[in-house]
Amino acid sequence: MKIGIIGAGFVGRAVGRLAIKAGHKVMLSNSRDPKTLFSLRPMIGCEVGSASDAAVFGDIIVIAVPLSAIGQLPFASLRGKQVIDAVNYYPERDGQVETLDSQQTTTSELMASCLPEAKITKAFNAIPMTQLESDGLPLGSPSRRALPVAGDDSEGKKIVSMLYDAFGFDTVDAGGLAEGWRFERGTPAYCVHMPKDLLAVTLSHTQCRPGK
């Protein structure tokens, strides 16, 4: 598969490296000139380009930017695309977002409102990238870590599950995109190592927040 990644920081590089190891083709991009990513091509084995180039390149697109940057995504090139949203909300970095603070919406629903014609699936946000690169185990390993996914598009969830498995993780489906709050920052499932059964129970028992 061809995977375009918008954002070439910790998430973009980790997902890019693992995807290339798993046999996919990857293009990384950032907000500056692709020349600033020059050294990544030999280090990771990826292509580099602008955010719009990455959106056009990918069969699927991973969004790995700060929440404050989602208003600057290349909307036209993302139309109709399978988009994997790895974005989290950190007010100290992103500024206060009233609808998130009041828990009226979720980060992925915000992204979906910016990209109404893309198919958004929330994934890869609930694990530190150092652990994404270190914790993967073969299918069937007793202590294999599970990662959550949320989305309204079954194909998008299948793609995420295939990538999780290739990177060494089981998948737990948390439900539709509106259920993404179950593994946002501050929830019991956020960035905690759990096997599949425990993660499923934890997600389903996570307290419904006011406003939801």
Ligand SMILES: NC(=O)c1ccc[n+]([C@@H]2O[C@H](COP(=O)([O-])OP(=O)(O)OC[C@H]3O[C@@H](n4cnc5c(N)ncnc54)[C@H](OP(=O)(O)O)[C@@H]3O)[C@@H](O)[C@H]2O)c1
């Ligand atoms: N770090 C983790 O372990 C981790 C884990 C899960 C989820 N997350 C979430 O994933 C997102 C990315 O985290 P990160 O740690 O990878 O951040 P990071 O290291 O700060 O990297 C952010 C990347 O986004 C790019 N970017 C910013 N604005 C952009 C725009 N408008 N268009 C294209 N690219 C843009 C930056 O490029 P420039 O430098 O050129 O601006 C940079 O390459 C955040 O929402 C974070 O909360 C992080």
